[in-house]
Amino acid sequence: MIHMENVVKRYGELVALDHLNLDIREGEVFGLLGPNGSGKTTAMNCLLALLKYDKGSITVFGQEMRPDSYELKRQIGVVPQEVAVFDQMTVQENIDYFCGLYVKDKTRRKEYTEEAIRFAGLEDYRKMLPRKLSGGLLRRLNIACGIAHQPRLVILDEPTVAVDPQSRNRILEGILELNRKGSTIIYTSHYMEEVEQICSRIVILDHGRSIASGTTEELKRMIRTAETILIEGIVLSPEQLSGIQALKHVFQVDYDRGTLHLTVKCTSATHNLIRLLHFLEEEGVSFGQVYSQLPTLNDVFLEITGKELRD
Amino acid sequence: MTVFRGYLMIIRRNCALLLLYVGIFIGICVMAQQSGIGTGMTEGFAAVKLNVAVIDREHGVLGEVLRAVMERDQNLVKLADDSQILQEELYYRNVEYILVIPEGAEQRLEAGEEAVVQSIMAPDSTAGYYVESQVQLLLGQIRTYLAGGFALQEAADRALALGELSGEVTLLNLNGTGGARPDYNFFFRYLPYAFLGAVVITMSTVIMEFKKKAVQRRMLSSSVPFIRQNLAAVASFLLVGGVVWAICIALQAVFYRGGIFAGMHTGYYLLNSGALMLVALSLGYLSGMLSNSPAGLNGLTNVISLGLCFLGGVFVPLEMLGSKMKLVAQFLPTYWYSRINDILGDYGTVSGELSAVVWKGILIQLLFAAACFAVTLAVKRGILSMRDQ
Known part of the structure; x- marks a missing residue:
């Protein structure tokens, strides 16, 4: 459905997109994950032909995407990172206006506007001006304006930035509902939990390059970490730490003497936690809380790039 | 059509401001003139004895x-x-x-x-x-x-x-009004302030709404071509400018018993004020594009409207401007507007050299409006390309 091949975008010396390749299939929720400044928004701007790129090619629905590809644009809905609405129009007028940029028929536009208002849960706020809305409601209005014309492809650029948890859940549920209704979704974010929660396929970007891609499970299988064990309130001697390091399937041990936190990373195997607890029992070491965590996308990013997603 | 509708919607939200400006101007203008007639203000100095x-x-x-x-x-x-x-x-x-x-x-x-x-x-x-x-x-x-x-x-x-000698003075009846300017000429003299004040601040406020980065990105991502978006903006501006202009023309006809329609030079008055309205619209477009905040916009529009009115002979008669000031003022559209208005007020017939001055003044105003519009488009393009970097 969307094909980006070897796309290079430079801002002077800075390479924002470095031979980026993306393939997005119809009907999927595609996640573009990466820290701030990794090139997510630039990639979307190139995809929408809002930015000229230096090299490569982009096709959408099988056709080359150009600034004047208005027929293609008609089938795309955009939800920008910043709230893009008119302060001097009411909620309903805003949705109706942006829907009208795509839908000429007045009756159909009215129907679509009503549907978008219902979808975003803005029924009680339709006559209000945006400045009267809370941050979460504003974000919902922003989304409603982008999807009101019921596009085939919806691009959401970090739609949940600075949103309360309740609104965030509502937004994420809404995105999945859009997908169930047939829209293909491109979702860019630096919140790995969100991407993990809703995306069927993910590309991780760093410095404008795709560093990994696949489903959540595929990405997690790419790294050594299969389990992270965290133990709080534990006092260990250097010999005991070496003993833990020597346990089977353990490949990394971090101990913080200040907070008395022990972090043990293990490769894929069964009974890692039992083996560790057994060792501590034999050593007569007492400890507080114990947590066992499966790898996250942050672990994937950390292991590939050596830095945290939110660095 | 949607973009045009959007502009009108936001203009409607600012309509009160627009009408308030025009209303206050006209109210003060008419009241000042009414109180001035017959009290000596228009007849020169009153003699006093010490x-x-x-x-x-x-x-x-x-x-x-x-x-x-x-x-x-x-x-x-x-x-x-x-x-x-x-x-x-x-x-x-x-x-x-x-x-x-x-x-x-x-x-x-x-x-x-x-x-x-x-x-x-x-x-x-x-x-x-x-x-x-x-x-x-x-x-x-x-x-x-x-x-x-x-x-x-x-x-x-x-x-x-x-010391007891006295003579009789008769004013040459050059304009058919016994040497005095018609009442409505006074109205037209101050009209630039209403146009520049009201139209520039209202239109630039509207433009600021549309030039927000996120909104522009959304508009550019839509299926409405960029050129059509710009044309919609221009069309809505012309419509609003036309309505304000028509209201002012109608009001002067009501206040002055037919005003320019009952007097001479109807066409010239209409052309001159119409050209100035185009100047005001283009300046509104430009100042909206140059401003980044409502406070900045307020300052800019005040500088534009007051500056043009003072330097262009709207508040201070052209005869009272110094020669250097006049030299600078000749580059301003309000100067030519005032000059034409003075000619139309002073002369019954406009022919020959006077006619050339009038047409030249109207043309200069139109060129100024066109130049402002071109600069605005260049600024807009500049803003878009800056965002591309």
Whole structure:
């Protein structure tokens, strides 16, 4: 459905997109994950032909995407990172206006506007001006304006930035509902939990390059970490730490003497936690809380790039 | 059509501001003019008489003549020849001017001396100088007659008679209104402030809504071509400008019993004000594109509207501007608007050279509007390309 091949975008010396390749299939929720400044928004701007790129090619629905590809644009809905609405129009007028940029028929536009208002849960706020809305409601209005014309492809650029948890859940549920209704979704974010929660396929970007891609499970299988064990309130001697390091399937041990936190990373195997607890029992070491965590996308990013997603 | 509708929607939200500006302007303009008619404001200065005293220590012909002149032109107050009384009367401003004719004044006058009489004025009295100059004028006339061989009595009588001469002045009826400008010319003179104030601030506020980065990105991502978006903006501006212009034209017709439609130069007035409306619209477009905040916009629009009105001869008549100021003002559309308005107010027929000036002025205004519009598009393109970097 969307094909980006070897796309290079430079801002002077800075390479924002470095031979980026993306393939997005119809009907999927595609996640573009990466820290701030990794090139997510630039990639979307190139995809929408809002930015000229230096090299490569982009096709959408099988056709080359150009600034004047208005027929293609008609089938795309955009939800920008910043709230893009008119302060001097009411909620309903805003949705109706942006829907009208795509839908000429007045009756159909009215129907679509009503549907978008219902979808975003803005029924009680339709006559209000945006400045009267809370941050979460504003974000919902922003989304409603982008999807009101019921596009085939919806691009959401970090739609949940600075949103309360309740609104965030509502937004994420809404995105999945859009997908169930047939829209293909491109979702860019630096919140790995969100991407993990809703995306069927993910590309991780760093410095404008795709560093990994696949489903959540595929990405997690790419790294050594299969389990992270965290133990709080534990006092260990250097010999005991070496003993833990020597346990089977353990490949990394971090101990913080200040907070008395022990972090043990293990490769894929069964009974890692039992083996560790057994060792501590034999050593007569007492400890507080114990947590066992499966790898996250942050672990994937950390292991590939050596830095945290939110660095 | 949607974009056009969007512009109109936001313009409608700012309509109150627009109408408020126009309403206040027209209200003040009409009230000021109504109160000015028949009260002397439009007829020049009113004559006033000062309290003056004459102390005649010689009791001769010169004293009589000077006393007669003072009685004729000022309020003559009788005072005793006592220095303390004179000082007090001046101090309390019971008199503004005291003329003292010392003994031997006539002799000195006939001898051609300058210091013939003495005068004392109330402190900081400006009006006293006018009386003094009147006295000196009379003495000068007597000297002239004396030099011509007349005796003092005859010279004094003739000088006195000169001051009573009067003539009749008839204004040339160049514009068919007996030399006076038609009432509605006053309305049109101040119209630029209404246009520039109201239209520039309203339209630039609207433009600021549409130039928000996120909104522009959303608009550019839509299926409406960029050129059509711009055309919609221009069309909505022209519509609003046209409506405001039509309202003002209709109001002047109501206030002035037909106004320009009952007078001369209807077409020229319409063209001149229409061209200025285009200037105001283009400036509104430009200032909206240049401003980044409402506070900045407010400052910019005030500078534009007040600056153009002051320098362009709207608030201050063109004749009162200095030559250097005029040189600068010639680059401003309001200067040409005011110049045309003055010509239309002063002349009954506009032909030949005057017609050329009028057409040149209208053309300059249109060129200014076109240049502003072109600069706005360049700024817009610049903003978009800056965001691309």
